[in-house]
Amino acid sequence: MKSKIxxxxxxxxxxxxxxxxxxxxxxxxxxxxxxxxxTTQELILxxxxxxxxxxxxxxxxxxxxxxxxxxxxxxxKINLWQGIDTSDLIIYLIDSKKIDLKSVYENIKILTxxxxxxxxxxxxxxxxxxxxxxPIIKKISEFYEINSFFTISAKYNIGVKNxxxxxxxxxxxxKWLYLKDEISDKDEGFISIECTRNAILTYLHDxxxxxxxxxxxTFKYLNKNELKIKQQIIIDNKRYKKIIxxxxxxxxxxxxxxxxxxxxxxxxxxxxxxxEVVTDNAN
Numbered sequence: 001m002k003s004k005i006x007x008x009x010x011x012x013x014x015x016x017x018x019x020x021x022x023x024x025x026x027x028x029x030x031x032x033x034x035x036x037x038x039t040t041q042e043l044i045l046x047x048x049x050x051x052x053x054x055x056x057x058x059x060x061x062x063x064x065x066x067x068x069x070x071x072x073x074x075x076x077k078i079n080l081w082q083g084i085d086t087s088d089l090i091i092y093l094i095d096s097k098k099i100d101l102k103s104v105y106e107n108i109k110i111l112t113x114x115x116x117x118x119x120x121x122x123x124x125x126x127x128x129x130x131x132x133x134x135p136i137i138k139k140i141s142e143f144y145e146i147n148s149f150f151t152i153s154a155k156y157n158i159g160v161k162n163x164x165x166x167x168x169x170x171x172x173x174x175k176w177l178y179l180k181d182e183i184s185d186k187d188e189g190f191i192s193i194e195c196t197r198n199a200i201l202t203y204l205h206d207x208x209x210x211x212x213x214x215x216x217x218t219f220k221y222l223n224k225n226e227l228k229i230k231q232q233i234i235i236d237n238k239r240y241k242k243i244i245x246x247x248x249x250x251x252x253x254x255x256x257x258x259x260x261x262x263x264x265x266x267x268x269x270x271x272x273x274x275x276e277v278v279t280d281n282a283n
Contacts (some may be wrong), residue, residue, distance in 0.1 A: 001052040005214040006171035009083045012093035017123040021048040021154035022059045030184040045185040054176040058083035090118045119147045126153040227269040238279045
């Protein structure tokens with residue numbers, strides 16, 4: 001059989017479940033999930049190979065920042081559009097519990113000029129009565145030509161197989177871009193950094209996580225079962241240091257333990273994580 005491929009941009013408002021869907025499809029954690037806004041800041045790539053078909057998913061930052069002019073959100077917009085421009089198809093993912101038709105109309109209006117096919121997927125259907133979606137689908141169809149609509153629960157893997165089967169029908173004859181056993185373009189070092197960023201998102205104030213940078217100073221396999229990581233959390237304002245450290249260092253200890261556990265669970269290595277908080281010398 002000739003190889004086929006389809007590149008798909010996953011777009012939607014923050015917390016629609018894009019990262020959960022990518023992880024569900026790939027079968028492993030390649031994108032971190034969190035209830036805080038815009039957990040995904042980088043363009044995360046997930047790959048699944050089904051028979052002769054390679055489906056490539058771009059987990060993009062939330063559409064909330066699509067029209068933003070805020071300088072600090074410029075990178076989010078660049079990564080978002082990079083994922084869209086690279087793709088053959090756009091999946092617009094909607095949280096079925098929080099349907100905002102106004103934002104759906106606005107965003108589809110912005111996406112339509114790309115001439116890329118758009119399908120709408122309603123996620124989290126385990127939380128609603130599916131019949132309530134029928135009038136919403138009708139309203140959207142009156143305004144825009146949407147290729148098709150699907151209902152899923154990425155968390156419980158409901159309807160995902162049906163979605164994949166339909167994506168396969170849209171794939172095109174071409175060479176695969178990635179090897180058969182590759183599931184992402186992100187390495188284990190990136191995942192470890194994302195785990196610490198996820199811990200910061202979980203335990204610190206809403207505004208702080210977007211003003212920090214995390215780097216690995218050391219990423220070393222000690223043996224077949226253990227991993228040593230030394231990270232730096234780089235802040236652009238020294239007043240944040242006290243917030244991250246917390247009283248008697250309790251906050252940074254909680255962040256480190258949370259991240260260490262998540263890294264161990266995802267990478268399947270007993271992880272020894274060390275974290276240092278430093279101020280960017282340029283500020």
